[in-house]
Amino acid sequence: MAYQPGNFGGGFGMFRLLGRSWLWITIAVAAAIFGLSSFARVEPGQVGIRVNNIAGGVRPESLPVGWYIALPGTHIYQYPVFTRTYTWTASHTEQSPIDEAFSFQDKNGLSLRADVGVSYHVDPARASILFQRYRTDMDEIIAGPLRNAIRNAIVERAAQLGVEEIYGTHKAELIATATKRVQAFFAPVGLQVEQIYWAGNIVVPEAVLNQINAKIANEQQALAAKANVETAKADAEARIAKAAGDAKAIQVEAEAIRTNPEIVNLRAVEKWNGQLPTYMGGSGPMPFLGVK
Template identity: 35%
Template structure:
């Protein structure tokens, strides 16, 4: 016998309705969750709509947290805290591609190097940035920003010689390149606070050999000049010593000539108290006659 409610609907029938509603609710909830997107802390979101009357880029940035994406909507994320990124020859977390920067000096000698930059996006300008380039941050970083960093470094290195870079000028060069990049991107909401070399510049081996040979030649020349300077100083010292002795002798002779008694006085000072022995008609050096 079926269990019938007064309204004529059986209990099993009502259970089926409730179960069906629950299943539909779970499906709708799952669909809603799958359409959502979480903006990670430290990022800002830009809502892009491809359907409806409001299609386009929403001018209001989205804060970190979970946000619903309706049909035809998606969210692009941009970093708003400072982060470090690299362009290197070796593979990194973005993949195995060779992203080293290439450039040359004022004699068109080719070189390469790895660089890193510290950058962030002004959250208020993230929507305008996406509107202008229609690129995600990764695409922006790997495309236009990388090209401008490479162009800025190349523009500065083309003004100097490889010897200037090798002997310490590379830091001045990359700081000028940073200023070039910021002149373009800072007004658009991209702040690059640091641009640095990673390791050393990779110079052509022939250039390294030439620089090292020149360095050795300069060192040898400096050593030879130092030896010449020492020898000259020693010779000058001997000349001055001889000049001083000659001057002393001259003054002594002049003194003796003008004061004969000085000679007698010095002889008396050295006398041992014994009369000198003389032969023949020799006259003693010291006059011991009666005064």
């Protein structure tokens, strides 16, 4: 076959065309991968945790506020670093459409209920530890681990108290004890529980509540009666003390007059206005002075 110069040149032309095709294919693939990627923004007041869902890795460093590329297979979770609150309540119009109030019992097995609230935030330096422990977002942590820990703490302490103590003298102590236990449990993993509080009255059976109120009323009446007795006793003691003081004063004065009769003249002089009587008899002594 005769040599045809044009064929060699045509081969290079084909090679150049194939090279351009591969270039465009590479660009298209890169664009497709980039297109499959999503952008995530860490909102103000939040801290981000980058998680590789394919390899199962968690980046130890927290992501500050800003935009980030989340490649396929990765996800950025956000945890609040500012104070947030949540209330588990029986109301259907608040944070949940279902009854989330806490149920617990006193030491005698009497069932009680209460709405409970919590305020919290996440330590940015330990946010990755929090995720590694629970592998979920903040809403799920609130609904699961946090709620369970608070409920268990309340149940444990309430089981040591009677209903009157829970409803009255130990109400604040019960929730304070639960707060300390929950704080100690979550602090090592970066969840800072600031406060746990009663979000309403503790609900007790109506019959029991009536008994408690009647007892309180009786105690108040007894205290009032005792106070009246103490007041009367104090008044009587004051009168007795005054009478004793007056008698003692009279006794002292009488003794002084007996031992020193001149005191009578002295008292008369102290009371004399300086005027002599209009009529004086003969050569009698001057009145009160006892002059001879």
